[in-house]
Each structure stands twice: as C-alpha cells, then as structure tokens.
Amino acid sequence: MSVSWALPFDKEIRIKSNKEIDINTYKKIHEASITDVKSFWSSVATELDWFKPWERVLDDSNPPFYKWFVGGELNASYLSVDRHARGWRKNKVALIWEGEPLDNNGNPKEVRKLTYQDLYREVNRVAYLMKERYKLKKGDTIAIYLPMIPELPIFMLAAARLGVVFTVVFSGFSSDALANRINDAEAKLLITADGGWRKGKIVELKNIADKSLEKTPSVRHVIVVRRTGAKVNMVEGRDEYYDDVMKDVPLNTYVEPERVKSEDPLYILYTSGTTGKPKGIVHDTGGYMTLLHATMKWVFDIRDEDVYWCTADIGWVTGHSYIVFGPLMEGATEVMYEGALDYPKPDRWVSIIERYGVSVLYTSPTAIRSFMKYGDSWIKSHDTSSVRLMHSVGEPINPEAWEWFWKLVGREEIPFGSTWWMTETGGIMISHLPGLYLIPLKPGTNGMPLPGIQADVVDDNGNPAKPETRGYLVIKQPWPGMPLTIYKDPERYVNVYWSKFPNMFYAGDYAVKDDDGYFWVLGRADEVIKVAGHRLGTYELESALIEHPAVAEAAVIGVPDPIKGEVPYGFIILRQGYSPSPQLTQEILKTVREKVGPIAVIDKVFFVGKLPKTRSGKIMRRVVRAVITNSQVGDITTLEDEASVDEIRKAYEEFK
Ligand code: 6R9
Numbered sequence: 001m002s003v004s005w006a007l008p009f010d011k012e013i014r015i016k017s018n019k020e021i022d023i024n025t026y027k028k029i030h031e032a033s034i035t036d037v038k039s040f041w042s043s044v045a046t047e048l049d050w051f052k053p054w055e056r057v058l059d060d061s062n063p064p065f066y067k068w069f070v071g072g073e074l075n076a077s078y079l080s081v082d083r084h085a086r087g088w089r090k091n092k093v094a095l096i097w098e099g100e101p102l103d104n105n106g107n108p109k110e111v112r113k114l115t116y117q118d119l120y121r122e123v124n125r126v127a128y129l130m131k132e133r134y135k136l137k138k139g140d141t142i143a144i145y146l147p148m149i150p151e152l153p154i155f156m157l158a159a160a161r162l163g164v165v166f167t168v169v170f171s172g173f174s175s176d177a178l179a180n181r182i183n184d185a186e187a188k189l190l191i192t193a194d195g196g197w198r199k200g201k202i203v204e205l206k207n208i209a210d211k212s213l214e215k216t217p218s219v220r221h222v223i224v225v226r227r228t229g230a231k232v233n234m235v236e237g238r239d240e241y242y243d244d245v246m247k248d249v250p251l252n253t254y255v256e257p258e259r260v261k262s263e264d265p266l267y268i269l270y271t272s273g274t275t276g277k278p279k280g281i282v283h284d285t286g287g288y289m290t291l292l293h294a295t296m297k298w299v300f301d302i303r304d305e306d307v308y309w310c311t312a313d314i315g316w317v318t319g320h321s322y323i324v325f326g327p328l329m330e331g332a333t334e335v336m337y338e339g340a341l342d343y344p345k346p347d348r349w350v351s352i353i354e355r356y357g358v359s360v361l362y363t364s365p366t367a368i369r370s371f372m373k374y375g376d377s378w379i380k381s382h383d384t385s386s387v388r389l390m391h392s393v394g395e396p397i398n399p400e401a402w403e404w405f406w407k408l409v410g411r412e413e414i415p416f417g418s419t420w421w422m423t424e425t426g427g428i429m430i431s432h433l434p435g436l437y438l439i440p441l442k443p444g445t446n447g448m449p450l451p452g453i454q455a456d457v458v459d460d461n462g463n464p465a466k467p468e469t470r471g472y473l474v475i476k477q478p479w480p481g482m483p484l485t486i487y488k489d490p491e492r493y494v495n496v497y498w499s500k501f502p503n504m505f506y507a508g509d510y511a512v513k514d515d516d517g518y519f520w521v522l523g524r525a526d527e528v529i530k531v532a533g534h535r536l537g538t539y540e541l542e543s544a545l546i547e548h549p550a551v552a553e554a555a556v557i558g559v560p561d562p563i564k565g566e567v568p569y570g571f572i573i574l575r576q577g578y579s580p581s582p583q584l585t586q587e588i589l590k591t592v593r594e595k596v597g598p599i600a601v602i603d604k605v606f607f608v609g610k611l612p613k614t615r616s617g618k619i620m621r622r623v624v625r626a627v628i629t630n631s632q633v634g635d636i637t638t639l640e641d642e643a644s645v646d647e648i649r650k651a652y653e654e655f656k
Contacts, residue, residue, distance in 0.1 A: 007399075007444065007512065007514070008399050008442065008443060008444065009442070009468065009514040009515065009516075009518075011399075011442055011443060012440045012441075012442055013440060013441040013442065013443070014440050014441075015414065015415060015438075015441065016413065017415065017434065017438045019433075019434060019435070019436065019437055019438040020437075020438045020439075020440075021437045021438065021439060022439070022440075023439050023440070023448075023516050023517060023518075025437075026437055026439050026448060027448075027517060029437065029451065030448065030449065030451055033451035033452045034451075034452065034453070034454045034477060037058075037454070037477050037478070037479070038058050039057070040451065040452045041057065041058075041068070041290060041452050041479070041480050042054075042057040042069075044290055044293070044294050044480075045057075045068075045072075045286070045290045045480070047293060048074065048079060048286075048289060048290060048293055049074070049078070049079060049083055050072050050073065050074045050286075051073040051074055051078075051259045052071070052072060052073040052074075052259070053071075053072055054069035054070055054071045054072030054262060054286070055070060055071030055072075056069075056070040056071060057070075058070075058478060059263075060478065063478075063498075063503070064478075064493070064494060064497070064498040064505070065484070065485060065490070065493075066478040066482060067262070067263040067284070067484075068262060068263065068286055068287030068290070068478075068480045068482075069262035069263075069286040069287065069290070069480075070262060070263060071261075071262070072261070072262040072286050073259040073260065073261055073262070074259075074260065074262065074285060074286055074289065075160065075161065075257035075258060075259065075260055075285075076157075076160040076260075076266055076285055076288075076289055076325055076329075077123060077127075077157045077158070077160040077161035077257055078161070078257040079289060079329045080157055080160075080324075080325055080328035080329045081116065081119050081120045081123050081157060081328065082120060082257065083331075084116040084120075084328075085116040085117050085119065085120030086120075089116045089304075089331045090115065090116055091116075091117060092115060092116055092331065092333060093113050093114070093115055093333045094114055094115060094116045094118070094119045094328060094331075094332075094333065094334070095113070095114040095119065095150055095153070095333075095334060095336055096111065096112075096113050096307075096333065096334070096335050096336070096356055097111065097112045097113075097114070097150050097335075097336045097337070098110065098111045098112075098335075098336075098337050098338070099111075099149075099197065099337075099338045099339070100197035100198065100200075100337075100338045100339030100340075100343075101197060101200075102344055102348070106344065106348065106351055112150055114150060116331070119154070119157070119328075121253075122150075122154045122158075123154055123157045123158050123161060124158075124161075124253050124254055124255050125246060125249045125250075125251070125253050126154055126155060126158035126246075127158040127159075127161040127162055127255040128249050128253045128255050129158075129245060129246065129249055130142075130158060130159065130162060130164060130189070131162055131255060133245060134188070134189050134220075134221050136159075136162060136164050136188065136189060137162065137163075137164070138162060138163030138164065138258050138260070139163065139164075139165065140164050140165070140188055141164070141165045141166070141167065141185045141186055141187045141188065141268070142159055142164055142165075142166050142167075142187050142188060142189040142190070143166070143167050143168075143169060143178070143181060143182045143185060143187035143189070143190045143191070143219075144156065144166055144167070144168045144169065144190075144191045144192075145168075145169045145171065145178055145190060145191070145192045145208075146168075146171065146191060146192060146193050146196070146205070146225065147171050147193055147196020147197070147198075147203065147205065147227060147338055148171075148196070148313060148314060148336060148337065148338045148339075149193070149196070149225065149227055149338060150336065151191075151193075151225050151242065152168070152314050153314065153323070153324045153328070153336075155191050156168065156267070156314075156320075156324055157324070157328075159267075160266060160267075160285075161255060161257050161258065162255070162258050163258035163260045163264060165185075165265050165266070165267060165268060166267050166268075167181055167182075167185045167187065167267060167268040167269065167270065167280070168267070168269065168314060168315055168320065169181050169182075169270070169315065170313060170315025170316060170597075170599070171196055171203055171205060171313070171315060172203075172313075172315070172534075172598050172599035173315075173596065173597035173599070174208065174593070174595060174596055174597035174598075174600075175208045175209065175210075175211035175212040175594075176212070176594070176595050176596070177278075177595075177596055177597055178209060178212040179211075179212035179213075179215050179216050180277060180278070181270050181278070181280075182212060182216040182218065182219060183215070183216055183218065184270070184277075184280055184487065184488065185268055185280060185487065186218040187216075187218055187219060188218060188219065188220050188221070189219065189220065189223065190209060190213070190216075190219050190221075190222045190223070191222075191223045191225070191242075192205045192206050192222065192223070192224055192225070193205050193206065193224060193225040193226070193227045193228075194224055194225070194226055194227055194228055194229065194230045194231075194232045195227055195228035195230045195232075196227055196228070196338060197228065197338055197339055198338075198339055198340060198343075199339065199340050199343045200343065200344070202228050202230055203598075204230065204232075206224055206230075206232040206233070207232065207233070209222070210232075210233055213235075213238075219238075220238070221238060221239075221240070222235070222238055222239040222240070223239075223240060223241075223242050224239055224240065224241050224242060225241075225242040225243075226241060226242065226243060260285050261285070261286075262284065262285055262286025262287065263284050263285075263286065263287075264284065264285050265282045265283065265284060265285070265484060266283050266284065266285045266288055267282075267283055267320065268280040268281065268282050268283075268487050269281050269283070269317055269320060271317070271422075271423040271424070271535055272528055272535050272536050272537030272539075272540060273496060273526070273528065273537055273539075274508075274526040274527045274528065274537065274539065275527070275537075275539050276492075276539065277540075278537070278540070279486045279487075279489070279492065279493075279496070280486055280487030280488070280489075281423050281424055281483050281486065281487075282483055282484040282485050282486070282487050283426050283481070283483060283484065284484050286480070287426070287480030287481050287482065288426045288427070288480070289325065289329060291426055291427035291428075291480045291481030292321055292322075292325050292329060292426075292481070293326075293329060293330070294427075294450070294452075295427045295428040295431075295450070296322075296326045296327065296329070296330045296332075297330070297435050297436070298431075298433040298435045298436040298450065298451075299391065299417070299419060299428050299431045299432070299433055299434070299435065299450075300322075300326075300360050300362070300389065300391070300435065301360070301389055301434050301435025302327065302330045302332050302360065302435070304331065304332075305359075306332060306333065306359045306360050307333050307334070307335065307356050307358045307359050307360070307386070308327050308332045308333065308334045308335070308358070308359070308360040308362075309334060309335040309352065309353070309356075309358045309360070309361055309362070310322045310323050310327070310334070310362040310363075311337075311341060311349065311361075311362065311363045311364065311367060312362070312364070312394075312533075316423075316534070316535075317422070317423040317426075318362075318393055318394065321426065321427050322362055323336060326427070335352060335356050335358060341367055341370075342370060342371075342374070345378070346371065346374035346378045347378040347379070347381065349363075349367070349371070350378065350379050350381075350382040350384055351382055353382065353384045353386065353387060354382040354384065354386075357386040358386055358387060359387060359388045359389070360387075360388065360389050360390070361387050361389070361390040361391075361409075362390070362391050362392075362393065363390070363391075363392055363393075364392055364393060364394040364395070364532075364533040365392050365394065365395050365396065365397040365398070365401060365418075365533070365565060366394070366395065366532040366533050366563060366564050366565055368392065368397065368401045368402075368404075368405045369398075369401050369562065369563045369564075369565075370563050371405075372404050372405075373563060376408060379408050379409065380408075384409050385411070387409055387410070387414065388414055389414055389415050389416075390405075390409065390410060390414065390415070390416045391416065391417045391418065391419050391431070391432075392416075392417075392419070393418070393419045393421070393428075393533075394530065394533030394534075395523075395533050395565040395566075396418070396444070396520075396521060396522060396523060396565070397418045397444055398444060399443035402416070402418070402443040402444050403443050406443070415432060415434035415438060415441065416432075416441065417431050417432035417434075417441070417446070417447055418431075418444065418445065418446050418447075419431040420446040420473075420509075420519065420521045422507060422508075423535070424482070424483050424497065424505075424507075425475075425479070425481060425482065425507075426480075426481030426482065426483070427481045428450065429449060429450060429453050429455055429475065429479070430446045430447060430448065430449050430450070430453070430455055430519050430521070431446065431447050431448075431450060432447040432448075433447070433450065436451075442518060445514075445518045445519065445520050446518075446519045446520060446521050447518060447519065448517065448518065448519065449519070452479065453475065453477075453479050454475060454476040454477040455474065455475050455476070455519065456473075456474055456475075456476055456504075456513075457471040457472065457473055457474075457511045457512065457513045457519070458471050458472055458474050458501060458504070459471050462474075462501035462504065465512075465513070467513055467514060467515050467517075468512060468513070468514055468515060469512065470510055470511070470512050470522065471510070471511065471512070472500070472501075472506065472507075472509070472510065472511070472525060473507040473508075473509040473510070473511040473519075473521060474501055474504040474505060474506055474507065475504065475505040475507065476503070476504050476505075482505070483497075508524055508525055508526045508528060509521050509522070509523065509524055509525060510522040510523055510524070510525045523566075524558075527539060527621060529556075529557075529558030529566050529568060530558075530565055530566055531558070531564055531565070531567055531568060531599070531601075532563075532564040532565065533565065534599055536568070536596075536599070536600060538555075538556040538557065538558070538568070538621065540596055540600075541556040541568055541570070541592060541596065541600060541602065542554045542555065542556050542570075543595070544591060544592040544594075544595035544596050544600065545570055545588060545591070545592060545602075547591050547595055548587065548588045548591040549575070550574055550575055550578040550584060550587075551572050551573075551574065551575070551588060552573045552574060552575045553572070553573040553611060553619075554570055554571065554572050554573070555570070555611050555619045555621055555624055556568050556569070556570050556571075556602065556621075557569055557571075557621050557624050557625045557628065558625070559603070559625070559628055559629065560629065561603070567601075567603035568600075568601075568602045568603060569602070569603060569604045569605075569606065569628065570588075570602045570604070570605045570606070571605075571606050571608050571611060571624060571648065571651070572588070572605060572606065572607050572608070573607075573608060573609065573610070573611060574607060580607040585605045588605060589601075589602055589605065604655065606648075606651040606652065606655065607651065608644075608647045608648060608651050609647055610641060610643060610644035610647045611624070611644055611647075611648075612624060612636075612639055612640075612641075612644040612645055612648065613639070613640045613641070613644070614638045614639065614640060615638060615640045617640075620636075620638075620639065622634070623636060623639065623645060623648075624648055627645060627648045627652065628648070628652055633645065
C-alpha cells in the first residue's frame, strides 16, 4: 500500500455549479439507482444506437459470467465513427495529433487534424485491408504494437468494425512481453511501426517485434507503419509497409460494420495480477460502450464545444476507454500526442493546453507531482484558462498535489476529481460527477460510486467496514463494462475476482469510506504495484530477475515514491560463485528491461543472504515491505527464519 499521508476527511470544498447537490441527496439518488440495476442501466443503454434492441437486460444465469443486453446487436466502430461522419459532425475535428520532435520554440513539427469524415475514410479503408487482403473475419484476433500515432486508434476501430478482437500491447513492453501476449491471444496479424519518438529517441518497435516474431507461430502477416523512416528488417511474404498496401485501397471504400452481439468481445487487454503471467481481460461490446457513454457524460460532462485531452497512453486501459471509444463515441474533439509531457521542456503539456484550448483534462497523479517538482513558473508562462473540468486517474492522489494543481490550473473554481477504476471494470466506477450531480470536493478523495454501481468497503469477512476503517474495495452487483472472462482461463477469472467474498467482485484495493460516505482508495492490497500509474506485477519482475544466471532467488516490492507513487525495489540472493558489484547490478537490471520492457525499471537492487519466507517456502513480501517502510512487521509466526528480517534491515541501512 503506497499511501502515507493522513486523509483530510473533513476538508470540504464547494464550487459553483448548477449541478451541485448535497451528499445526502446524492446518496438517496444512488440508493434508488441500485435497487434495480437492470432497469437503471437499460435506460442508459437506450441512448446508444443499436442495430437491434436487446431482449434481456442481464443474463445472470451463470454467475459470475454475466452478459449484458443479450440479444442486442451493435458495432463500436459504427458508434464511434459512422454516426458522426454521416451527420452534422462530418467536418468536426475528431483528433488533433501532434508528434514528438518539437522545434526550438517548443512547437510541434508535425500536427495532424482528422475530422470525423477523415477518420471514417481511414477506418473503412483499413477494415477493407484486414478483410480482403488479410482475410480476417469476426472472432479472429490481432495484436497492435504501435506508438501514439493516429493509426493506433484507426486500427482499433477498423478491427471493431469487423468484429475482429484486438489486443493492444503498450509500446514500453519488451519482445518477450509482446510474444507472450501474441501467443496467448493467438493473433494472426501484428501491426507495428518502424519506430516511435520518445524523449528525443526512437523506440525501435519493429526491431523489438522481430524478436517476438521468432516465437509467435500464429502471426501470418505484419503491417509496418512508417513513422520515423528508420530502416528495418522486412521479411518477404510476411511483412508489408502500411502505405504500400493502402495504395490500392480506394478512398471511397465502405465496409459494412459487422452486427456484433452485445456480449461479443471487443478486445483483450493484458494486465498484471498477484501471481502468474498477465491476465487477458476480455471486454464485451454492449455493456462496455454503455458504461463509456454514461461516464463521458456524467464524469467528463462532454459537450460539442469541448477540446478533450486524456494524457494516458492507448496501450493501457485508460487510453482504450477514454482516448479511443469514449470520446469518439460522443463525437468529441480530442487531443492526442506522441512523446512525453515534459520533453523537450517541462512545459510541453501546458503548451498543448494553450495551443489547442483544452477544456477537459484527464491526467495522472504522477504527472501532476512531476509538474509540481518542476515548479509553478512553467505553468504560469502559459494560458491554461480554457480548462473547465479535470480529473486524475491511475493511483491515489495526495491532497498536496491535488490542492496545488487545483489552485494553479483549476483556479480554485473548477471540478477536479480522482476517478477510481481498473482494467477489469472497463470504465470509471467511483468518481465525482460534474456532468450529472456534483457533491462537494475533497482533496484526494475518489468521491462516490456512480449511479448503478454498488461499490462498498468490506472487512475480512465481507461485512461492510466501519466508517474511516480500512477495508477491501468490492463491487456487489454486476455492471455494464465488467469483464466477460479472462481469455482462455475462466477458472482464473472466478478465483481472482469472485472467490475472496461470495457474490462480490474483489478489486484488489484497500479503501476507506469516511463518515460522509466518500470513498478513498488507498492502494493495492495485493502484489500489484503502480509505478507512475503503470500497473506491474511483482511476480513478473521477479521472474525477469531470476532469468539472470547470477540470481538464485528474488523478491520485489513496491516502495512509496514522492513522484511516481511507487517504485520497485528488488532483493536478490545470488547463486554460489557470484558476488555483488555495481556491474552485476547493471547487468541484472538490463535483463529485466529485456524481459519486461523499458517501463520495468527496478529502482534499487539489494543483495541479501536470506529472504523472509513462510515455512512452506513462500516469500513474505509484506515483511520485506514493512522493514523498508519502517512500519509494523505484523504477524511473523509463520516465518521460517527470523534472521532474514535482520538481513533485509541491514542491507537497507547500509544503503541509506
Ligand atoms: C484505470 C487504471 C488499476 C489500479 C486500481 C488502483 C489504482 C486507479 C485510481 C487508483 C486510487 C484512483 N487506481 N485509479 N487508486 N485512486 N483514482 O489505472 O487501471 O492500470 O488496471 O490499474 O490502479 O489500485 O486497482 P489499471
């Protein structure tokens, strides 16, 4: 658990809003919404454009494999593109994209603006390509490993158009991570690029992908988008450049959107858990799109005149839901960027706000804390007055960072929340709802569960936890946007999420409800860590560590960090014949980078002779963590050898 601050439960901030209501009124509205979630969500879903209406709102005959809007047919690509391109939003800008290399004045050298008509054209052409050239059909899977360029959402939307299930792999993951995902998903096509720009360097995606492709027999074709112009290896008969294959596809190509069933999968997104390899979370179409529609309205209050910007990467769920499907379904104008928020200078992000007049901003606590570190002047030198609403996501936000940001960018007058949700929930679950009803703000809180979402904090026995007491976050009724399953592993889906407490979805987070009923998510209760908002499993990092020939055993824990929220520390037992050295540390870290990817940076490595273990041999990471964070070690009666605790303490003291 990464939170070390005292929660300011009593601090209440009221802002001017015609949606303002007091917390008790909200509670009554919420209570009413969850007495009958089926009719509640059914009324929301009617706002979507269905090809065929559903026959049953919820099929709950086989819990926890719930199916929403059964019998209904729709298409996520049609909802996101066709409706706007064929109506009055035809010439409205959907996507404003800027690339990374910026000039000396901090202006982008490349900006692309795609209207809904442009998007429609490209999505149709790519769908045609997938269907006719690569013979993909509904139910096939593909993998996408692209930088943050417009082709990324275009390929996702084109796949959705055909009912082809896609899995996007974040461009910070390694060849091994990519290969594992491709193999689990049995992807037939891989879309990648000759590279992408990040902080002045080229991320060589095709070169990385080449290594994966040595062990991914399912992939028959690779499409390579030219982005950097770098020369890459092209395998005859397998690899083709995007611009080459698109040459023959006419501009007026139309591919009829597949009428997919509501419960048909839209995508698979791999995410880390406590143990084992990453889990392929499968999202449906009808429920997922319904939740996105609701949250775009309620949480972001999205309007046609807005310029919306979510600063996440599409490789994570936040980008899937709130860069691709959510905002486009609502016909919004949004900003997308390649590179980093603070490169070449710490004001890149504020200059983006200024340049495009961003009005709705969705960003992360890590970003906010790093802006805070750079200092106010970078922000003050730009005009951010267009921002009228903002939220953060990915990790808890500490009240200091919240207040600083709210004063400086929020002018102490606009709604600013911290939306809680996760890959598994598909969309936002706990939040402030400035577009619907606005309860008073509190710095650092997540707010209240959305209407139709029955979230709660429970104790070890699954009973509601007392107010202001730490418990586990659960969701007590099915919701649209919930996973269909874990890909090819339904049993694991039941075990991980539905077995800790009967009939409740266990999120894996610690949380507190305050006396007013506000939720405060504190951090993970399991072995998942959030490094700069990126979700990593300690198990994956440990597996990568022990790949190095010098490493006999390894334990990784998340340690609080003032900017990134958490950073991983690694504790290593070396094999006989090896001794600690800075060079060995570097080598070991390189192995982790190769196995997991450049995002997996282990902050510190400690060499120890013993690790705290249970008598059955399980490493007790919580004991390691307690020593490092100087907190109560707790019950260590199951510990096999108490000297291991001193070992950790000693190694850490020496480092300090
Ligand atoms: C959307 C996303 C999920 C985990 C989740 C929790 C943490 C996300 C948060 C938050 C406190 C918030 N988390 N938002 N904690 N306040 N507003 O991040 O999905 O990558 O699957 O991570 O992130 O710990 O369990 P994902």
